[in-house]
Amino acid sequence: MIKVIIIDDEPLARDMIKEYLHAYPFISVAGECGDGFEGIKAIAQFQPDLIFLDVQMPKINGFEMLELLNPAPAVIFTTAFDEYAIKAFDAHAIDYLLKPFSKERFDKAIQKWKAESTQSKNTATTQLEEALPISAEQHTRVVVKTGNNIRIIPFQEIEYLQADDDYVKIHTKEGSFLKKKTISYFEQAMDPAQFVRVHRSFILQVHQVTRIEPYEKDGHIAILKSGEKIPISKTGYPKLKSILGL
Amino acid sequence: MNFPSSNSSRNLTLVSIALALVFIIIQTLILVWFGVSVGNSIIDSAISNVLLAVIAYYLGNILRYYRPTTSSFFYVFIWDLGISGVWFLVIDWILPFLIKDASYAVFLYKSSPVRVFAAFLIIGLAAMINWVVYSYEEQRQNEKRKMEAEKLTRDAELFKLRKQLHPHFLFNSLNSISSLTVSRPEEARRMVQQLADFLRGTLKTEEELQVTLEEELELLQLYLDIEKVRFGHRLDTLIEKDQACSSAKIPQLLLQPIVENAIKFGLYDTTDKVLIKLSAKKENSILSVSVQNPFDPNTSTSKKGTGFGLSSISRRLYLLYGRNDLLDTQTNLNTFITTVKIPQHD
Numbered sequence: 001m002i003k004v005i006i007i008d009d010e011p012l013a014r015d016m017i018k019e020y021l022h023a024y025p026f027i028s029v030a031g032e033c034g035d036g037f038e039g040i041k042a043i044a045q046f047q048p049d050l051i052f053l054d055v056q057m058p059k060i061n062g063f064e065m066l067e068l069l070n071p072a073p074a075v076i077f078t079t080a081f082d083e084y085a086i087k088a089f090d091a092h093a094i095d096y097l098l099k100p101f102s103k104e105r106f107d108k109a110i111q112k113w114k115a116e117s118t119q120s121k122n123t124a125t126t127q128l129e130e131a132l133p134i135s136a137e138q139h140t141r142v143v144v145k146t147g148n149n150i151r152i153i154p155f156q157e158i159e160y161l162q163a164d165d166d167y168v169k170i171h172t173k174e175g176s177f178l179k180k181k182t183i184s185y186f187e188q189a190m191d192p193a194q195f196v197r198v199h200r201s202f203i204l205q206v207h208q209v210t211r212i213e214p215y216e217k218d219g220h221i222a223i224l225k226s227g228e229k230i231p232i233s234k235t236g237y238p239k240l241k242s243i244l245g246l
Numbered sequence: 247m248n249f250p251s252s253n254s255s256r257n258l259t260l261v262s263i264a265l266a267l268v269f270i271i272i273q274t275l276i277l278v279w280f281g282v283s284v285g286n287s288i289i290d291s292a293i294s295n296v297l298l299a300v301i302a303y304y305l306g307n308i309l310r311y312y313r314p315t316t317s318s319f320f321y322v323f324i325w326d327l328g329i330s331g332v333w334f335l336v337i338d339w340i341l342p343f344l345i346k347d348a349s350y351a352v353f354l355y356k357s358s359p360v361r362v363f364a365a366f367l368i369i370g371l372a373a374m375i376n377w378v379v380y381s382y383e384e385q386r387q388n389e390k391r392k393m394e395a396e397k398l399t400r401d402a403e404l405f406k407l408r409k410q411l412h413p414h415f416l417f418n419s420l421n422s423i424s425s426l427t428v429s430r431p432e433e434a435r436r437m438v439q440q441l442a443d444f445l446r447g448t449l450k451t452e453e454e455l456q457v458t459l460e461e462e463l464e465l466l467q468l469y470l471d472i473e474k475v476r477f478g479h480r481l482d483t484l485i486e487k488d489q490a491c492s493s494a495k496i497p498q499l500l501l502q503p504i505v506e507n508a509i510k511f512g513l514y515d516t517t518d519k520v521l522i523k524l525s526a527k528k529e530n531s532i533l534s535v536s537v538q539n540p541f542d543p544n545t546s547t548s549k550k551g552t553g554f555g556l557s558s559i560s561r562r563l564y565l566l567y568g569r570n571d572l573l574d575t576q577t578n579l580n581t582f583i584t585t586v587k588i589p590q591h592d
Contacts (some may be wrong), residue, residue, distance in 0.1 A: 183396075
């Protein structure tokens with residue numbers, strides 16, 4: 001039996017997928033969720049083979065939910081209108097269905113999934129960590145998981161970011177959090193007028209800087225309001241200076 | 247290029263005829279003063295000035311389509327002098343046929359420099375009047391055209407702002423209908439009708455049209471009914487209004503985007519049930535409508551509170567009333583309140 005989970009905040013949209021799934025006796029709907037938080041719980045509980053995922057949902061959107069899953073299951077996106085490049089779906093989803101979609105289109109998506117799942121074990125969302133920010137929300141905040149809690153961190157609250165192997169360490173007033181992303185991802189997602197990549201491994205919020213001091217031979221360090229000292233590279237120094245208007 | 251209207255050229259013709267008559271009288275009096283007989287004076291003045299009037303008339307017609315720039319005034323001056331000379335040659339040829347008098351012939355010859363100079367001044371004056379009138383006329387038409395163009399842009403912008411229907415809403419509604427067709431066909435049919443009525447309401451084109459609050463709320467109700475089908479039990483709405491404001495006027499389709507923004511904000515910022523509250527009251531001939539939605543102050547990324555929905559409302563109010571203080575937002579613990587004020591002209 002194949003297990004699927006449907007995650008969509010509109011009950012009628014879920015009903016339609018369930019109805020279309022009646023034609024597939026070997027597929028059972030293990031769970032239905034109205035938001036990403038429920039989605040994460042249900043996925044952990046039922047380990048589905050496939051999920052149907054809406055993009056625009058309460059609290060965290062579909063992309064942000066996927067980021068928190070490791071490994072992520074195979075995904076078919078269902079969305080009403082694509083403000084974010086449709087191409088982005090191609091990178092890490094089996095298929096995407098534009099609402100309202102026909103039974104024929106739905107069947108095609110299922111077939112595509114069947115074909116891909118027989119070919120390789122997990123085709124789904126492996127490249128997700130390298131994926132660029134897609135949705136508008138991803139340009140204003142980041143979602144992290146700490147234990148069983150999910151935390152939405154608005155970029156405004158981030159003091160600085162530090163690359164740490166496969167992770168990025170997010171430093172805020174309330175502590176630091178790990179996110180499995182590259183520092184380049186954040187450089188792309190954040191407003192360059194507020195966040196500057198001052199070093200290969202550091203991005204800092206400009207408003208947090210209290211002073212810049214020379215360091216060793218011809219290097220510099222930035223001192224933040226929190227007292228933290230951040231190294232500035234030779235290429236980072238002119239970038240920071242121009243944003244500060246020096 | 248746009249030429250001055252025939253209206254102003256008709257006025258100019260009348261002015262020219264009046265001026266010619268005045269000049270005829272003046273010249274007659276002057277000639278009598280110099281001892282020319284009254285009859286001869288009248289003939290001389292009439293011939294001279296009618297001829298000048300004809301010249302001025304054609305000159306005016308030329309100036310209607312071609313106006314010399316200030317740098318070519320020197321050539322105008324030369325032309326004027328030339329035309330005056332030719333004019334004198336013509337009258338010097340015609341008048342002796344009509345007035346057979348030896349002393350008059352001498353007088354005509356003696357007065358020639360004065361006559362040419364007077365003609366020069368009169369033609370110059372005629373040219374100047376024409377030039378000023380036509381320039382003014384053209385400028386006025388340019389301004390009118392500019393104003394019309396500005397009005398068109400403004401109307402187009404207002405139209406665009408007003409009918410900004412979010413595709414998300416439309417496609418998701420269609421998806422809900424598609425889902426209902428099998429399970430609850432009656433409801434699907436009703437939703438199609440509601441959606442159609444709502445779309446019809448958004449497609450009206452007269453921007454200046456103000457509707458009563460009651461009419462606006464009816465349209466809003468259609469929208470809310472559709473949203474309630476989409477979101478099921480999660481969405482609740484409450485509308486409170488003073489009896490006095492039912493007949494208050496409001497620009498068509500102003501409230502829907504505000505409510506849409508509140509619903510989006512409320513529904514996507516929390517996972518609980520959402521109550522959207524709308525209240526309307528009228529004070530000092532200002533209708534004020536507030537829309538309230540819950541939000542999560544900890545995670546909200548829309549703290550600035552001017553999503554696209556609100557900035558377009560603010561722009562619309564500015565275009566309609568020329569004021570920037572009619573839209574206001576405030577946060578109160580975990581509710582977000584958008585207030586819009588509509589000045590009433592009663």
